[in-house]
């Protein structure tokens with residue numbers, strides 16, 4: 277079995293007296309897309325936030341390729357290859373779609389703060405930006421300001437910016453939330469493509485079971501902050517413990 281790229285050990289966070297995530301130990305491997313499911317309030321987003329660095333755990337560790345990320349801020353984790361798609365927060369609304377991607381590529385290449393960049397390097401960065409533009413099927417919108425894009429295309433641009441960071445770990449929290457039915461397949465195709473790259477580890481928080489079925493290599497289930505199931509999607513979703521959890525939360529397992 278491939279070596280894990282990312283591991284959490286006994287990851288725990290308390291808010292006042294409430295334990296939102298309780299001693300979650302889990303390994304994630306390259307070439308594997310893991311979907312994190314669980315009823316509302318199960319701790320999925322909080323677990324995600326402790327991996328990407330928005331929250332610092334009360335106890336436990338987050339390790340990536342042998343490096344302890346547990347106390348690092350999100351920006352340092354991004355430099356270590358943990359990339360998370362965030363809605364709108366990293367877009368420059370007045371800049372064009374292509375300019376946004378170019379800036380992300382330049383930042384990844386460490387050219388963001390340089391005044392002079394050699395022409396050959398600029399050309400290389402430009403072609404990388406074009407590649408991500410094409411991968412996300414945004415070529416015909418390249419010159420539009422990011423703010424003018426419809427919601428679905430903005431989500432695609434966020435994926436393009438994430439790809440431009442060239443992370444090893446891709447994290448998506450409900451990537452099709454708020455998206456119309458005609459845009460959702462594009463974003464799901466993109467994620468499917470990312471997971472075909474066997475050097476990448478993909479983590480997804482998702483409620484929609486059709487999305488889970490389409491993408492998951494593995495499912496982990498959180499309930500009341502605890503990891504209660506982990507494994508093959510078919511086995512996990514038909515297991516009694518998961519059925520009981522969802523039966524107690526009727527309607528959420530769409």
Ligand SMILES: Nc1ncnc2c1ncn2[C@@H]1O[C@H](COP(=O)(O)OP(=O)(O)OP(=O)(O)O)[C@@H](O)[C@H]1O
Pocket residue numbers: 291294296314315316317318319320321322323
């Ligand atoms: N900053 C915070 N302060 C206090 N409690 C919090 C905080 N963040 C999360 N919680 C609590 O932690 C628990 C887990 O929340 P979380 O948002 O991680 O669940 P979730 O599984 O992502 O839910 P959903 O599917 O509804 O998004 C909830 O009880 C929530 O109220």
